[in-house]
Amino acid sequence: MxxxxxxxxxxxxxxxxxxxxxxxxxxxxxxxxxxxxxxxxxxxxxxxxxxxxxxxxxxxxxxxxxxxxxxxxxxxxxxxxxxxxxxxxxxxxxxxxxxxxxxxxxxxxxxxxxxxxxxxxxxxxxxxxxxxxxxxxxRGKARYRSTAKNDDIVFVTGTLGDSAAGFYMLNNPGNYTNETFYHQRHRMPDMRSDFANELGALSRVTLNDISDGIASEAHEIAEASRISLTIYEDKLPVSMNFNQFSADQQHEWKLYGGEDFELLGAVSRNEWETLQDIAAETGTQVTEVGYIDDANDDEYDVWLKDRNNHKQLLKKRGYTHRSR
Amino acid sequence: MxxxxxxxxxxxxxxxxxxxxxxxxxxxxxxxxxxxxxxxxxxxxxxxxxxxxxxxxxxxxxxxxxxxxxxxxxxxxxxxxxxxxxxxxxxxxxxxxxxxxxxxxxxxxxxxxxxxxxxxxxxxxxxxxxxxxxxxxxRGKARYRSTAKNDDIVFVTGTLGDSAAGFYMLNNPGNYTNETFYHQRHRMPDMRSDFANELGALSRVTLNDISDGIASEAHEIAEASRISLTIYEDKLPVSMNFNQFSADQQHEWKLYGGEDFELLGAVSRNEWETLQDIAAETGTQVTEVGYIDDANDDEYDVWLKDRNNHKQLLKKRGYTHRSR
Incomplete structure (x- = not known):
């Protein structure tokens, strides 16, 4: 040829x-x-x-x-x-x-x-x-990362950390549960186009795709929207058998593991139900994972709350091979 | 930074x-x-x-x-x-x-x-x-290389071979006439957007840009339009002082020297005058350089005629670093 x-x-x-x-x-x-x-x-x-x-x-x-x-x-x-x-x-x-x-x-x-x-x-x-x-x-329904407002609900689609777990399995052959599923999530991720496009029905929704890990994307929303964003670590959705990995791996992959290509978004509480209806219609898993606050001065912080409601600043670090 | x-x-x-x-x-x-x-x-x-x-x-x-x-x-x-x-x-x-x-x-x-x-x-x-x-x-006025027809006039904008001559001068320092002009033609070529866009007034015009030399582009039109195309070598427009180069260089650069970014086109004889008016309005030099014939069987040939009306097949070779 x-x-x-x-x-x-x-x-x-x-x-x-x-x-x-x-x-x-x-x-x-x-x-x-x-x-x-x-x-x-x-x-x-x-x-x-x-x-x-x-x-x-x-x-x-x-x-x-x-x-x-x-x-x-x-x-x-x-x-x-x-x-x-x-x-x-x-x-x-x-x-x-x-x-x-x-x-x-x-x-x-x-x-x-x-x-x-x-x-x-x-x-x-x-x-x-x-x-x-x-x-x-x-027309007029393009969704930006700059539109989040105080008291919005923060949500994600699908599950987090699967691509990083799949990549780890491919590089560290071993005896894993559901290995094919994780390989697939790394190699052939699902896209959320239908769900994202149907969100046109909402009056306002903030969207960012999770290419570099939720921590990094949350910072992009916080900075672009000039707000503060808080995530509950325990609410972050993970796949079945994700607990076969160590606590450190789970933490690392769901917060910083890139390339899940799920969506991170923010929506006002009064449109949350409509958003959930759209998720159901398009077969999309959606999970509430946090909320938006007004920024403290000009600090557009991202916080992570643990199960004891202790909160700490979530670092900006992400999966950084992709420079934009 | x-x-x-x-x-x-x-x-x-x-x-x-x-x-x-x-x-x-x-x-x-x-x-x-x-x-x-x-x-x-x-x-x-x-x-x-x-x-x-x-x-x-x-x-x-x-x-x-x-x-x-x-x-x-x-x-x-x-x-x-x-x-x-x-x-x-x-x-x-x-x-x-x-x-x-x-x-x-x-x-x-x-x-x-x-x-x-x-x-x-x-x-x-x-x-x-x-x-x-x-x-x-x-709307509906995009111009293709596939629309040339028997008896069309073949034309080019501007002059040919300047970029190749400028490139040669930059690589072979010497005593040239109009050196700055040729450098400029190589480094900062003019585009023909206004002229091309105004051709929307015509019912049909075939266009190709001369990125790889007129020989190569003529072949693209001939093949896409399934016709035969003839060029008069003597009619090919060149810049002032182009004759400071050897006959071989002139021949090579105007036919095969790439990156002049002029337009090669074909238009029916009854719209040739309108095309010339558009050229005048947009300050564009346009020269008739040949004509279109029906193809002989499935041979979409490109011919070059010299001043004695001897014709020979023009090779497809062009400035080929750019692969498309």
């Missing part, structure tokens, strides 16, 4: 999104959207920094990288529509492995009805993918 | 495009466009492959890389609106040099009223920029 055959092999031949006018094959792609707002983000991933062939096969690498970007759209309340992939290819990867990465992306793209509408292919030293995603959100 | 200060230093604080709803600062950017179609493309540039500090300072690198992407939008008949920049930063570049790259991008962005609405910053081995551009085109 030469370069042109490779490019042809990754090309979509039909498009799922009716808004596509021109996909791959010209100088640029063209689409039309007259009723909804358009949301876009880009992330770059470098082999050895953001992913490794030692814990992932090419399919899972592709699946997970596109998942990261879909998660950014979910955090805006948007549903995904398109992606463009720029890839730098070193000699150490063959076309079949590269095709595996694109198949992984195509798999999650199919689940979320996304189309690959563009990209670029260059040769270089480290395998690197830059993925641009484009999504849609109902 | 630490990383956060660097990111803050490159952030725009106001936006020129009224369609921006949310720029940099959340998980993704948000914009609204209800009347025009949206055009998007991405290109990746690696130091040592696509640019070098030996012939360009950081400002020119930034200027030129964004120019490449604006050119892709022009080739679609679109005007630029937004860009997102993902950058991989090696230790060998300091923050001041990096800021220079962003200033170069900001300079051309200001000329074309573009806003920087997103990006990503990661550490890595080779300085690498992935630039995503988003532009607008009147």
């Amino acid at each position: 030469n370069e042109f055959e490779f490019i042809d092999s990754i090309k979509q031949h039909t498009y799922k999104q009716p808004s596509v006018i021109k996909g791959v094959g010209d100088d640029a792609a063209v689409f039309r959207q007259t009723s909804r707002d358009i949301v876009t983000a880009v992330d770059t991933f470098v082999e050895g920094v953001h992913f490794s062939r030692s814990t992932m096969n090419p399919f899972h690498i592709g699946y997970r990288l596109l998942a990261v970007n879909i998660s950014d759209l979910s955090a805006m309340g948007a549903i995904p529509a398109f992606y463009l992939v720029s890839i730098i290819i070193p000699d150490s990867w063959n076309n079949e492995e590269l095709a595996g990465i694109y198949q992984g992306m195509a798999e999650i793209a199919a689940d979320y009805r996304m189309d690959l509408i563009g990209g670029d292919t260059v040769s270089g030293g480290d395998l690197t993918l830059s993925i641009t995603v484009i999504g849609y959100v109902d | 630490n990383e956060f200060e660097f990111i803050d230093s490159i952030k725009q604080h106001t936006y020129k495009q009224p369609s921006v709803i949310k720029g940099v600062g959340d998980d993704a950017a948000v914009f609204r466009q209800t009347s025009r179609d949206i055009v998007t493309a991405v290109d990746t540039f690696v130091e040592g492959v696509h640019f070098s500090r030996s012939t360009m300072n950081p400002f020119h690198i930034g200027y030129r890389l964004l120019a490449v992407n604006i050119s892709d939008l022009s080739a679609m008949g679109a005007i630029p609106a937004f860009y997102l920049v993902s950058i991989i930063i090696p230790d060998s570049w300091n923050n001041e040099e990096l800021a220079g790259i962003y200033q170069g991008m900001a300079e051309i962005a200001a000329d074309y009223r573009m806003d920087l609405i997103g990006g990503d910053t990661v550490s890595g081995g080779d300085l690498t920029l992935s630039i995503t551009v988003i532009g607008y085109v009147d």
